[in-house]
Amino acid sequence: MSLALPDLLIPKAYIGGQWHDAERRFAVTNPATGQTLAEIPDLNADDARAAVASAEAAWPAWRKRPAKERAALLRRWYELIVAHGDELARLMTLEQGKPLAESKGEVGYGASFVEYYAEEAKRVAGETLPSHGADKRILVFREPIGVVAAITPWNFPLAMITRKCAPALAAGCPVVIKPAEATPLTALALAKLAEDAGLPAGVLNVVTASQPAEIGEVLTTDPRVRKVSFTGSTPVGKKLLAQCAGTVKKASMELGGNAPFIVFDDADLDAAVEGAIASKFRNSGQTCVCTNRLLVQAGIYDAFLEKLAKRVRELKVGNGLEDGVVQGPLINPAAVAKVQAHIGDALGNGARLVCGGEPHALGGTFFQPTVLADVTDAMQVAREETFGPLAPVFRFESDEQAIAMANATEFGLAAYFYASDYRRIWHVMEGLEYGMVAVNEGILSTELAPFGGIKESGLGREGSRHGLDEFTELKYVCVGGL
Ligand SMILES: NC(=O)C1=CN([C@@H]2O[C@H](COP(=O)(O)OP(=O)(O)OC[C@H]3O[C@@H](n4cnc5c(N)ncnc54)[C@H](O)[C@@H]3O)[C@@H](O)[C@H]2O)C=CC1
Numbered sequence: 001m002s003l004a005l006p007d008l009l010i011p012k013a014y015i016g017g018q019w020h021d022a023e024r025r026f027a028v029t030n031p032a033t034g035q036t037l038a039e040i041p042d043l044n045a046d047d048a049r050a051a052v053a054s055a056e057a058a059w060p061a062w063r064k065r066p067a068k069e070r071a072a073l074l075r076r077w078y079e080l081i082v083a084h085g086d087e088l089a090r091l092m093t094l095e096q097g098k099p100l101a102e103s104k105g106e107v108g109y110g111a112s113f114v115e116y117y118a119e120e121a122k123r124v125a126g127e128t129l130p131s132h133g134a135d136k137r138i139l140v141f142r143e144p145i146g147v148v149a150a151i152t153p154w155n156f157p158l159a160m161i162t163r164k165c166a167p168a169l170a171a172g173c174p175v176v177i178k179p180a181e182a183t184p185l186t187a188l189a190l191a192k193l194a195e196d197a198g199l200p201a202g203v204l205n206v207v208t209a210s211q212p213a214e215i216g217e218v219l220t221t222d223p224r225v226r227k228v229s230f231t232g233s234t235p236v237g238k239k240l241l242a243q244c245a246g247t248v249k250k251a252s253m254e255l256g257g258n259a260p261f262i263v264f265d266d267a268d269l270d271a272a273v274e275g276a277i278a279s280k281f282r283n284s285g286q287t288c289v290c291t292n293r294l295l296v297q298a299g300i301y302d303a304f305l306e307k308l309a310k311r312v313r314e315l316k317v318g319n320g321l322e323d324g325v326v327q328g329p330l331i332n333p334a335a336v337a338k339v340q341a342h343i344g345d346a347l348g349n350g351a352r353l354v355c356g357g358e359p360h361a362l363g364g365t366f367f368q369p370t371v372l373a374d375v376t377d378a379m380q381v382a383r384e385e386t387f388g389p390l391a392p393v394f395r396f397e398s399d400e401q402a403i404a405m406a407n408a409t410e411f412g413l414a415a416y417f418y419a420s421d422y423r424r425i426w427h428v429m430e431g432l433e434y435g436m437v438a439v440n441e442g443i444l445s446t447e448l449a450p451f452g453g454i455k456e457s458g459l460g461r462e463g464s465r466h467g468l469d470e471f472t473e474l475k476y477v478c479v480g481g482l
């Protein structure tokens with residue numbers, strides 16, 4: 001299949017500043033059509049160790065490089081990402097399936113992390129503290145942690161890479177990226193632009209593989225890797241965290257969610273519906289911060305449900321390259337099966353189908369945006385992340401009941417609620433056990449804020465100045481004898 005972006009589609013891995021081929025290759029396919037987009041190197045543990053070695057060799061010079069120079073290189077990378085935004089967006093839609101408008105949005109969102117950390121690179125500061133003796137001085141240095149391994153998911157093929165690599169590079173760390181096997185092409189395009197920006201060989205490496213466990217084993221156990229930053233499912237995160245224990249690696253984990261979207265009886269219903277559409281159906285429901293459960297107060301339940309169903313029925317499903325499409329295919333047949341399992345279980349336990357509910361007539365992994373009513377805590381969808389275009393609507397009576405329902409999960413990533421009364425807003429905002437809470441807003445992600453979860457949704461934060469601290473270590477120096 002000819003792609004209108006040959007210069008940015010490089011079917012090779014990127015290690016030590018060299019484009020790396022391999023005999024064993026695996027196919028990257030378009031989830032909307034099943035067509036093969038490219039065959040790329042299927043690397044192994046030895047290749048992963050070579051990438052780690054390249055990163056370690058590049059680290060001394062990269063950490064010694066003046067912060068202003070690192071900042072300038074990141075800024076150039078940002079400028080190239082923006083300049084190639086349309087090509088990157090098209091590549092993302094081809095390999096991940098999201099609508100082109102969402103891909104363009106992701107380019108802007110992902111680029112914003114490079115822009116932000118190009119600025120922050122110049123502000124990685126230490127401190128001096130009041131000492132414990134007249135003859136002593138206390139110095140605190142903030143130093144780069146070392147070689148970073150970034151393992152990223154398929155749902156944001158660009159932004160999840162820049163959200164990890166930009167702060168790591170800004171802090172003075174080299175990076176080995178293991179992108180999702182479903183969406184490696186965008187990662188390789190980013191590596192090409194980083195090379196064009198002038199990033200030195202070995203500072204950024206991309207290891208592509210169809211079998212992630214073999215690569216992950218190296219990245220989580222090699223003592224030369226000092227930090228693992230993972231975004232993906234909670235089960236895989238737990239596995240990687242356990243593997244990191246052997247060498248006591250610092251780890252950041254952005255894991256699964258089970259986001260509640262609470263609509264109180266004093267909410268602006270039209271605004272709440274728009275917020276629910278944005279939060280639930282972004283990327284066809286395939287984001288960790290997508291609403292997973294809609295909790296609606298009894299007095300406005302029917303009115304909200306009617307408005308929501310009307311908007312859901314308007315959502316156009318199709319190939320993300322087509323004009324007007326707002327719902328692309330799911331990433332693979334397993335994702336479709338999970339949505340169907342949640343729908344079947346809910347209907348089998350008394351839920352009511354309001355709209356959708358079936359695979360889309362387009363076939364493949366296209367699925368009808370679906371709304372279920374009368375959903376209860378007895379159903380799988382109350383406990384498990386669907387990661388698809390399913391909006392299950394629960395009913396509640398009191399504020400206390402809504403907060404209790406929202407918190408009844410091992411996850412704690414994002415929560416949303418719509419209300420007007422300021423007392424209610426403060427009470428609910430403080431009662432929700434989540435790393436991120438959106439009030440009268442359906443989309444909360446920005447490079448300016450600390451993104452991350454509590455409980456089994458993860459460890460650490462990405463974005464904001466907190467995101468850079470994840471890639472530094474403090475060194476306390478006590479100077480005596482003065
Ligand atoms: N908190 C967050 O920001 C995000 C969380 N997720 C969660 O991830 C899930 C869906 O995304 P997926 O990519 O399917 O998650 P996943 O956990 O299956 O895969 C994520 C990444 O981990 C890699 N991986 C899988 N098994 C591995 C292993 N044993 N060793 C090393 N690497 C391994 C994959 O190749 C991919 O690169 C959902 O639960 C979703 O909530 C996804 C994106 C963002």
Ligand SMILES: O=C(O)[C@H](O)CS(=O)(=O)O
Pocket residue numbers: 153155156159160231254286287288289445451
């Ligand atoms: O992978 C994800 O789901 C992202 O973290 C969500 S967001 O940051 O793009 O909103």
